Amino acid sequence: MPACRLERVYTETGDTMANREEHWARTKSLMWITLAIWFVFGFLIHFFSASLNSIVIFGFPMGWYMGAQGSLIVFVVLIFWFAGKQNQIDQDCGVAED
Amino acid sequence: MKGDFTSNLGKVYGIYTGGFAAFVILLAILEQVGLPDRMIGYLFVFFTIAVYAGIGVLSRTMQVSEYYVAGRKVPPFYNGMATAADWMSAASYIAMAGGIYASGYSYMSFVIGWTGGYVLVAVLIAPYLRKFGAYTVPDFLGARYGGNVARFVGIVILFICSFSYIVAQVTGTGIIASRFLGIDFNIAVFVGLIGILVCSLLGGMRAVTWTQVAQYIVLITAYLIPVIVLSAQKTGVPIPQLMYGQVLQEIQQLEATKPALQGAKPFMATPANATEMFNFIALIVCLMVGTASLPHVLMRFFTTPSVRDARISAGWALLFIFFLYFTAPAYASFAKLEVYQNVLGADLSTLAAIEALPSWIFTYGNLDGLVKICGAAATSAQAVFDACQAKQILTLSHSAFAIGADTVVIATPEIAGLPYVIAGLVAAGGLAAALSTADGLLLAIANALSHDVYYRMIDPNASTKKRLIIARILLIVVAILSAYVAAQKPGGILALVAWAFSLAAGGLFPALVMGIWWSRTTKEGAIAGMTVGFVATLGYLIWTHPTMGLGQPTLWGVANISAGIFGIPLGFIVTYLVSIVTPAPSAEMQEFIKELRIPSGKTMMEEKVEGAGH
Numbered sequence: 065m066p067a068c069r070l071e072r073v074y075t076e077t078g079d080t081m082a083n084r085e086e087h088w089a090r091t092k093s094l095m096w097i098t099l100a101i102w103f104v105f106g107f108l109i110h111f112f113s114a115s116l117n118s119i120v121i122f123g124f125p126m127g128w129y130m131g132a133q134g135s136l137i138v139f140v141v142l143i144f145w146f147a148g149k150q151n152q153i154d155q156d157c158g159v160a161e162d
Numbered sequence: 163m164k165g166d167f168t169s170n171l172g173k174v175y176g177i178y179t180g181g182f183a184a185f186v187i188l189l190a191i192l193e194q195v196g197l198p199d200r201m202i203g204y205l206f207v208f209f210t211i212a213v214y215a216g217i218g219v220l221s222r223t224m225q226v227s228e229y230y231v232a233g234r235k236v237p238p239f240y241n242g243m244a245t246a247a248d249w250m251s252a253a254s255y256i257a258m259a260g261g262i263y264a265s266g267y268s269y270m271s272f273v274i275g276w277t278g279g280y281v282l283v284a285v286l287i288a289p290y291l292r293k294f295g296a297y298t299v300p301d302f303l304g305a306r307y308g309g310n311v312a313r314f315v316g317i318v319i320l321f322i323c324s325f326s327y328i329v330a331q332v333t334g335t336g337i338i339a340s341r342f343l344g345i346d347f348n349i350a351v352f353v354g355l356i357g358i359l360v361c362s363l364l365g366g367m368r369a370v371t372w373t374q375v376a377q378y379i380v381l382i383t384a385y386l387i388p389v390i391v392l393s394a395q396k397t398g399v400p401i402p403q404l405m406y407g408q409v410l411q412e413i414q415q416l417e418a419t420k421p422a423l424q425g426a427k428p429f430m431a432t433p434a435n436a437t438e439m440f441n442f443i444a445l446i447v448c449l450m451v452g453t454a455s456l457p458h459v460l461m462r463f464f465t466t467p468s469v470r471d472a473r474i475s476a477g478w479a480l481l482f483i484f485f486l487y488f489t490a491p492a493y494a495s496f497a498k499l500e501v502y503q504n505v506l507g508a509d510l511s512t513l514a515a516i517e518a519l520p521s522w523i524f525t526y527g528n529l530d531g532l533v534k535i536c537g538a539a540a541t542s543a544q545a546v547f548d549a550c551q552a553k554q555i556l557t558l559s560h561s562a563f564a565i566g567a568d569t570v571v572i573a574t575p576e577i578a579g580l581p582y583v584i585a586g587l588v589a590a591g592g593l594a595a596a597l598s599t600a601d602g603l604l605l606a607i608a609n610a611l612s613h614d615v616y617y618r619m620i621d622p623n624a625s626t627k628k629r630l631i632i633a634r635i636l637l638i639v640v641a642i643l644s645a646y647v648a649a650q651k652p653g654g655i656l657a658l659v660a661w662a663f664s665l666a667a668g669g670l671f672p673a674l675v676m677g678i679w680w681s682r683t684t685k686e687g688a689i690a691g692m693t694v695g696f697v698a699t700l701g702y703l704i705w706t707h708p709t710m711g712l713g714q715p716t717l718w719g720v721a722n723i724s725a726g727i728f729g730i731p732l733g734f735i736v737t738y739l740v741s742i743v744t745p746a747p748s749a750e751m752q753e754f755i756k757e758l759r760i761p762s763g764k765t766m767m768e769e770k771v772e773g774a775g776h
Contacts, residue, residue: 088759092679098285106278106450107443113267114432123407128430131270132491133403136277136484143284143477150289151470159760161468 087157094153098146105130105138168235175240178213179379185209190583199582203342206586207593210380214373214597215360221372222364226626229366229633230297230609231464234765236371238471242478244374245462247381247598249276249453249479250486251327252334253659255381255595258487260567262494266429268442273487275446277480279453284476287454288463290678290758292472295765296464298606299457299670300614305767306677307685308751310619315692317610319669320457322700324603325644326658327458331600332358332648335593337568341529342589348649355645357593358600363634366609370601371465377594378482384591385486385571389493392578396499402492409495413502422507426560429498437719448726452663455670458599458606469761497570500577501563508558510536510550516543522576532566604644608637660723661703668729669696672737680741681755687741695733699725 109116113127120126126134154160167174189202227233236244254276261269296302300320304313335354340347361373393402396409413429433439453459462479463472505523509515526532527540534540535558538549555562571592575584612633617624624632673692676683702725704711711722720727747755757766 084756084760091759095285095679098281102278102281102285106274106281106446110270110274110443110446111439117430117432120411121407122404123409123411125410125430127432128267128270128410131267131274133488135274136488139278139281140477140480140484142281143480144474146281146285147470147473147477150473154470154761159762161470161761 083157084159087153087159090153090157091150094146094149098142101142102139105135105142109135168237171237171240175375175379178376182380182383186583186587189586190581193581193583199586200344202583202586203589206590207339207342210590210594211357211360211597214357214376217373217376218361218363218365218369220365221369223366223368224627224630226629228368229630230613231461232366232368232371234465235467236465238466238475239478240375241371241462241466241471241475242480243378243482244371245459245475245479246482246486247374247378247594248462248602249459249483249599250381250595251331251599251659252338252592252596253330254486254490255385255592256334256338256568256571259490259493259497260570262491263497263565263570264567266427267432268438270491271442271445272449273490275449276453277483277487278446279450280476280480280483282450282454283459283463284473286675287678288460288476289469289472289761291460291674292463292466293469293758293761293766295767297461297613297767298610299460299674300610301618301767303673303677303688304614304618306751306754307673307688309685312673312685312689312692313614313618315689315696316670316673317614319665319692319696320610321607323456323662323666323669324458324607325640327456327662328600328603328607328640328644329647330659331596331603332644333651334596335600336648338589338592338596341572342586347651351645351649354593354597354600355641357597358604359638359641361597361601362605363637366633367461367465367605370605373601374598377598381591381594381598382482382485384587384594386489388571388574388578388580388584388588389489389496391580391584392496392574393492395578396496402496403488406492406495409492409499413495413498416499416502420502420507422557422559423502424559429495441719441721441724444720444724444727447730448664448667448724451667451671451726451730452665455666455674456662457610457666457670458602461606461609462602493570493574497574497577501565506558506560506563509556510546510558511556513543513547516546516550519543519546520577522573525576526566526569526573530566532569534564536562537564600644604637604641608633608640611636611640661725664699664703664724664726664729665696667726668699668733671695671730672733676734676737676741678755678758681752682741682746683737684741684744684747686744687737687739690740691733691737694736695729698732699729702728 109130113131116127116130117125121129151160189205193202223229225233258272261272291302294302294305300313300316303316304310332351332354335357336347336351339345339350339353345353362370389402390400393405394400397405399405410430417423417426417428433442463475466472466475504520508519523533523540524542527534531539535546536549536553536555538545540546550556550562572585572588575588612629616632617629669692672695673688677688703722705714706716706722707713716722757763
């Protein structure tokens with residue numbers, strides 16, 4: 065990801081107002097992406113549980129599996145992925161903690 | 163030595179886990195040489211509570227920031243464990259597997275709803291509240307929506323949600339203690355109360371954090387062991403979460419072929435029509451949004467060393483919660499198969515045939531009538547025989563067999579033929595789950611009263627010492643009050659827990675999220691939104707609840723439990739509409755919000771009292 069710094073004017077705290085604006089814009093788009101994935105696995109996929117149940121893997125009908133395990137695994141991975149991405153954004157924009 | 167403690171956490175909890183394992187092995191040996199079951203139960207409860215109390219005493223503190231936010235030095239991994247214990251209550255530990263057993267796939271909305279909310283916590287709320295440096299959730303509302311009105315509305319919502327929730331937890335400890343120790347329920351409730359108080363009284367958040375980590379280790383071990391053994395017995399592989407696919411296939415097979423299962427609702431039946439599907443999804447929404455609004459969950463994220471740690475800590479928390487939640491359906495499936503294979507279809511025409519039923523049926527038939535056959539508690543073969551003769555039932559069909567939802571987890575050790583020590587371990591785990599959640603709730607309530615009501619609203623000049631004394635007095639008062647209410651056995655405890663989620667979601671979520679993500683949100687907007695969201699949710703709950711409310715018909719088929727589905731959007735809409743017609747927040751507040759959104763820089767709300775210590 066490209067560096068966030070739009071202008072090399074540093075304030076005492078090491079960031080610029082422009083940086084902060086871009087930081088927030090990137091933070092917002094990461095938020096929307098994360099919530100979109102969350103929406104798909106939290107809600108959308110469960111609308112199709114009946115049809116998914118016709119696929120059986122290792123004894124598990126997939127509609128059941130997504131409710132009992134699949135979505136949960138996605139949520140766990142999603143949070144760690146999100147946390148990593150957000151850290152990257154914070155660092156690129158020079159607003160990460162020491 | 164405090165710094166040493168944090169850097170030695172791995173060692174400390176490693177030794178603790180080893181010690182706990184040794185204790186279980188010792189009890190197993192004692193059981194083999196003839197120690198009675200009841201003594202094993204007592205030893206389990208006594209020793210685990212003694213250990214929690216020991217941690218509570220060792221973590222005592224007279225510093226404000228230690229008392230309210232554990233000094234903000236809980237590493238994310240351990241905060242994840244503490245959050246998992248804080249989160250998983252008696253309902254998760256005991257009722258979840260039972261619920262799946264009873265309702266099958268339709269209960270999955272709880273599994274999905276009680277996990278997915280952590281995505282909202284990590285993305286939308288926790289890091290920003292951590293940056294602000296709140297001690298409590300109303301503290302943030304008070305700062306963002308300038309003044310004590312928003313703070314007070316927040317406190318009222320917090321109190322109603324958390325108090326109904328804590329009463330359920332205290333009842334849970336009472337049920338577990340009375341079933342396993344044979345103590346009278348009313349006394350058991352006060353035993354539970356003491357267990358809760360010793361953990362939190364001296365050390366506040368700091369003590370509760372380190373006890374919750376210890377409680378997580380006990381509860382997850384106790385939850386996993388019986389079903390791992392059962393899986394190894396039934397499938398040859400000790401990974402129940404992977405192996406119960408086979409079990410699901412066998413269940414489907416039996417449902418299709420066994421006469422005793424004619425007309426039973428299929429275990430994996432998906433929502434049958436649009437209304438059922440809507441309610442399935444609506445409940446997921448309420449539980450997820452409720453998770454991200456419940457103060458006792460959010461306040462755990464105030465204790466991490468940094469904003470970055472608050473985010474990652476939500477990931478750890480969900481991972482640790484996941485270990486239990488992805489096991490619960492396995493528990494339910496193994497129990498279902500046991501009942502379908504070995505119980506249903508049994509001959510009831512002779513006394514001898516009834517005596518041949520698995521022995522756990524009579525064990526739990528004798529325990530508060532948790533197992534009922536032909537409508538009567540299965541206390542003995544004779545009792546079952548008489549009841550079935552009276553109703554002329556000769557073969558045990560699914561409709562003549564009833565099992566309490568609590569029984570699935572509790573009975574699994576006996577179904578697997580494990581020694582009593584494992585049943586005792588499961589009880590200790592259930593107790594850990596109920597106690598850890600009750601502790602978190604107790605702190606959430608008492609801290610809102612001592613920090614927000616007393617310090618912020620009544621006496622802002624109070625000395626550190628006075629604040630901490632008041633905090634402890636309130637802690638005791640709230641604890642006694644909750645035990646007193648629990649002892650009255652209010653009906654529909656589990657419904658109360660589900661209510662808490664909808665109420666928190668409708669009342670707090672819009673104000674929290676919009677306060678961070680939409681800088682135009684005004685004080686008036688937030689106060690109106692919180693009030694309308696909360697009142698609409700509470701109104702629908704009372705309007706439609708059959709026993710605790712007015713029992714009126716539902717609107718568009720929306721289930722009572724999903725009342726938040728009205729309150730959440732209403733809260734957002736009202737907050738938005740009122741905000742755009744009221745004057746925009748001041749330039750100062752705009753700066754506040756900008757500062758809130760970046761991780762770097764100092765915690766915004768620092769303790770001002772001299773000598774409070776950091």
